[in-house]
Amino acid sequence: MVTQETTANAGARQSARKQRSMSGTGGRTAALFLTPFFAVFTLAMVAPVVYSIVLSFFAQQKSGLGFGEAKTSFVGLENYLQVLQSESFVGGIGRLALYCLIYIPCMMGGALAFALLLDAGVARARKLFQLLVFLPHAVPGVIAALIWAYLYTPGVSPIVSVLESGGISLNFLDNHMILPSIVNISVWEWTGYNVIILFTALQAVSREVLEAARVDGAGEIRAAISIKLPLILPALSVIMLFTVIGTLQLFTEPSIIGKATASVTSTWVPNMWAYDAAFNRHNLNQAAAASIIIALLAAVLSWAVTRFSSRMNKA
Amino acid sequence: MKRRKLLLGAVSLMASAALVTGCGSTTAATPTPTEDPSGTITFWSPLAGMDKVAAAFNASQSKIKVNFETVPNGSGGGYAKLSTAVTAGNGPDVATIEYPQLPQFVSNGQLQPLDGLINKSATVDKLKDETKSLVQFGDKTFALPYDAAPMIMWYRKDMLDKAGVGVPKTWDEFEQAGKKFKAIAPDSFLTSFNPNEASLTGALAWQAGAKWFGTDGESWKIGVNDDPTQKVASYWQKLIDQKIVKVQQSFSDEWSADLASGAVVGVLGANWSATGIQKRTEASGQKGQWIAAEVPNWGTPSDAFYGGSTFNITKSSKNPAAAAKFIEYLATNSDAIKARGNTGSAFLAFPGLTPVAQQAYDASYFGNDIYSVFDKAYSTITPGWQWGPNWDITNTALKDAYGKLTTGGKITEAVDTAQTATVAGLKQNGLSVKE
Numbered sequence: 074m075v076t077q078e079t080t081a082n083a084g085a086r087q088s089a090r091k092q093r094s095m096s097g098t099g100g101r102t103a104a105l106f107l108t109p110f111f112a113v114f115t116l117a118m119v120a121p122v123v124y125s126i127v128l129s130f131f132a133q134q135k136s137g138l139g140f141g142e143a144k145t146s147f148v149g150l151e152n153y154l155q156v157l158q159s160e161s162f163v164g165g166i167g168r169l170a171l172y173c174l175i176y177i178p179c180m181m182g183g184a185l186a187f188a189l190l191l192d193a194g195v196a197r198a199r200k201l202f203q204l205l206v207f208l209p210h211a212v213p214g215v216i217a218a219l220i221w222a223y224l225y226t227p228g229v230s231p232i233v234s235v236l237e238s239g240g241i242s243l244n245f246l247d248n249h250m251i252l253p254s255i256v257n258i259s260v261w262e263w264t265g266y267n268v269i270i271l272f273t274a275l276q277a278v279s280r281e282v283l284e285a286a287r288v289d290g291a292g293e294i295r296a297a298i299s300i301k302l303p304l305i306l307p308a309l310s311v312i313m314l315f316t317v318i319g320t321l322q323l324f325t326e327p328s329i330i331g332k333a334t335a336s337v338t339s340t341w342v343p344n345m346w347a348y349d350a351a352f353n354r355h356n357l358n359q360a361a362a363a364s365i366i367i368a369l370l371a372a373v374l375s376w377a378v379t380r381f382s383s384r385m386n387k388a
Numbered sequence: 389m390k391r392r393k394l395l396l397g398a399v400s401l402m403a404s405a406a407l408v409t410g411c412g413s414t415t416a417a418t419p420t421p422t423e424d425p426s427g428t429i430t431f432w433s434p435l436a437g438m439d440k441v442a443a444a445f446n447a448s449q450s451k452i453k454v455n456f457e458t459v460p461n462g463s464g465g466g467y468a469k470l471s472t473a474v475t476a477g478n479g480p481d482v483a484t485i486e487y488p489q490l491p492q493f494v495s496n497g498q499l500q501p502l503d504g505l506i507n508k509s510a511t512v513d514k515l516k517d518e519t520k521s522l523v524q525f526g527d528k529t530f531a532l533p534y535d536a537a538p539m540i541m542w543y544r545k546d547m548l549d550k551a552g553v554g555v556p557k558t559w560d561e562f563e564q565a566g567k568k569f570k571a572i573a574p575d576s577f578l579t580s581f582n583p584n585e586a587s588l589t590g591a592l593a594w595q596a597g598a599k600w601f602g603t604d605g606e607s608w609k610i611g612v613n614d615d616p617t618q619k620v621a622s623y624w625q626k627l628i629d630q631k632i633v634k635v636q637q638s639f640s641d642e643w644s645a646d647l648a649s650g651a652v653v654g655v656l657g658a659n660w661s662a663t664g665i666q667k668r669t670e671a672s673g674q675k676g677q678w679i680a681a682e683v684p685n686w687g688t689p690s691d692a693f694y695g696g697s698t699f700n701i702t703k704s705s706k707n708p709a710a711a712a713k714f715i716e717y718l719a720t721n722s723d724a725i726k727a728r729g730n731t732g733s734a735f736l737a738f739p740g741l742t743p744v745a746q747q748a749y750d751a752s753y754f755g756n757d758i759y760s761v762f763d764k765a766y767s768t769i770t771p772g773w774q775w776g777p778n779w780d781i782t783n784t785a786l787k788d789a790y791g792k793l794t795t796g797g798k799i800t801e802a803v804d805t806a807q808t809a810t811v812a813g814l815k816q817n818g819l820s821v822k823e
Contacts, residue, residue, distance in 0.1 A: 133817075133818075134817070134818035135495070135817050135818040135819055136818055136819070136820065137606040137607070137819070137820050138495075138526075138603060138606060138607070138608060138777065138819065138820070139495045139608075139777045139814075139817065139818075139819040140494060140495055140525060140526055140777075142497060143496075143497070143818075144818075155816070222641075223641060226640065226641050226642045227642060228641075228642045228645045228646055228649075228651065229641045229642055229645045244794070247794045247795055248791060248792055248794065248795040249795060332584075332637070332640070333637060333640050333641065333642070334637065334791075335583035335584060335637065335787060335788075335790045335791040335793065335794075336791045336794070337791070338784075338787075338788035338791050339784040339787065339788055340784075340788070349784060351468075352465075352467075352468035352471065352472075352780075353468075353780035353781065353783070353784050354778070354780065354781055354813060354817075355471065355492070355496060355778065355780070355817075356816070356817070
C-alpha cells in the first residue's frame, strides 16, 4: 500500500514537471480559456466603471431658464463633495447602518440556529425541513416585496386585521415601523439560503472529532458551541461578506414597498439616491459619483470583513 | 449660447410672420411642412388602446407606417426609460408625456419644436389658452395636447344623503359636510389625501390661484409654498386633523379596499377617475351611487387640470415630418378617438372630440351626467399656471416630505421642504432662480 502510494505520487510529480516544461502551449491554452472571460469582464464591468468614473468628474451646467443647451465642464471632485454633503445621502447610509445592525444578527442567528438543528438531527424529516427553509429564497425578490406589501397594508392584510381584533393596532408601514418591516422581508428571504451554506459546512465537520467530543462527555449544545461553531467559521465569514455587500445593494424591497406607503422616500437608501439622481433629477454625473462612493464603501467593508474573519480563523 | 441665438432668430422670424399675416397676406409665411412625408416611425405610449389607434392610422393611408410600443407609465419608470433612450439616441419618434413633465423634457433638449412641422392654425391655435400655455415655451410649441383633465370631486351620493348634506360648493361647505358625515359614520372618511400624488397638491394650489413656477425675465420664480398654497396646505391639514380625510396612497390596495368597503366615500380625482372607481366599487353593489361634482372652490367657481397627456416628437426622431402627421392625427382626428374605443371617460383638449369619446364610453354606472360636470369644470380652469423645468425634483421632494404625515408631519411643512428642495435642485443644475 505504502509503496504504491509513493510511486503514484512520484508519477504525479513527474507529469507535473513535464507539464511545466510545456509551458508554451499551456500559456496558449490558458489564453484560449481566459479570453472570453476577460472580454465579457471588460465589456460588462471595466468599461462601465471607467465610464462612470469619467462621468463623475464632469457636470452639466445650464444657465438662465435652462431651455438652452447645457454646457459640460470638468469639475474635479465637486460631484463627490455634493453627494457627501447631501443630507439625504448621508441619512441613507445611516439608515443602512441601522438596517445592518438589526438585519445581520437576526439573519445570521436564525440561519445558524436552523443549520445546527438540522445537523443535530433534531428535525426528523431533515430533507423536508431543508426544502421548507429554503423555499422563501426561491421566490424572486420583487414578488416577495409585493407579497409583503400586501401583508403589511392596513385594511387589506389578514395579519393586521387579526392583530387589530386582538387589540393591537400596528401600522407596519408608518415612519417608525418601516425599517423593521423591510428587515423582516430580507430575513425571510435570505435565512434559508444561508442555512443551506452553513448546513453544508456542518456536514463537512469530521464525525471523528464529534465522536471524540461526545466520548469526553460533551452534550449536543456543548458540541455545537465548542466544536461545530469554530470549525464552520470560514463559512460564516463568507456569508458575512456576501451579506454586507448585498446589504449595500438594498434597492428592490424598499422601492416596491414605497409604492404602498409614503414612508419610504425616494432617497431612502444610497442606491435609491443614485437612481433618483439619475432619473428624477437628471443628474447623471452626480449619480455616477454616488455609485462610485457606494462601490468604494463596499470594497472597504469587504476588506474589513475578510481581514477580521481571517484573524478570527487564525485564532 | 448658439441655441439661444437660434431661438431668438426663430422668434423674430415668427414675429415677422405674424406681422405679414396680420397685414392681410393669405400665404402662410411659416415654413410649410413636408407635403407628403413617408417612412416608418415608432410611437411609445402607456395609454390603453393606442395600439388600435396606430393600427387605424396605418390602415387609413399607405405612406407612413407606425410601429407602436407600450411603455410603462410615468410612476412605473416610463419617463426614466424615455429620457435615457432619447439621450442615447434610440428613442421613439413620437412619445407621450404628461403636462407636468413636459417642460423638463423640453429643458433637457429631448424634444423637437413642432413649429414648421405641424399645421398650427388647424391644431394648437384652436385650443383654449389654458391648455395652449402648457405646451408652448418661449414662443415655440413642443407638444400637441391629447386630453384636458379637469380635476373632479367624486362622491357617494347615498352617503351624502345619509349625512343630510348636499354636494359642497365651497371648501368651507366641504368641511362642514365632513363634520356632519363624521357624526353618522365616525370610522369613515369623506375622501382621502394622497401623499403619492404631488401633482394633485399642485392642482389644488393651482385652483386656489397659486403659481408654483413662473418666469421673471431670464430667471425662474419658484413659489411652491406661496400664500395660496399655504392656505390650501393648512386647510387640508385641518381636514386630516379632524379625521375628515384619510391619508393614503391613491391606487394602492388600501385605497381600493376602503372604497369598496365604504370606509372612504369620496375621490378627489379627475374625469379619468371614473373607470377606476367603477372597477373598485362595482362588486360591492355601489352602482348608481357615485356622482361627479365640480371640486369645491374658495368662493368663485374655479378648477385646475389633474393629469392629462401630450404627444411630442423626440430629438432622436429622424423623420419628424412623418411623426408630425401622426401626432396631428392622434390629437385632432375624430377617427383616432373612435379607433381607441371605450377606454374610459376621456375628456379631450381639441374641440369637437369629446362627444366622440363620450359616445364610446358607457357612463351608466354613475348617478349623474358626468360629462356635463366635466364641461362645467373645464370652463372654470384658472388661467396662468405653468409647470417648472424639473417637475421631478418638486414631485419627489413633496412626496418624501409627505412620508411623515402619518407620524405627526404637516402639509404646511412639506410644501416648505419642497420649495427649498426645488430651489436648491434647480440652482444645482445652473438655472437662475428667484424665490
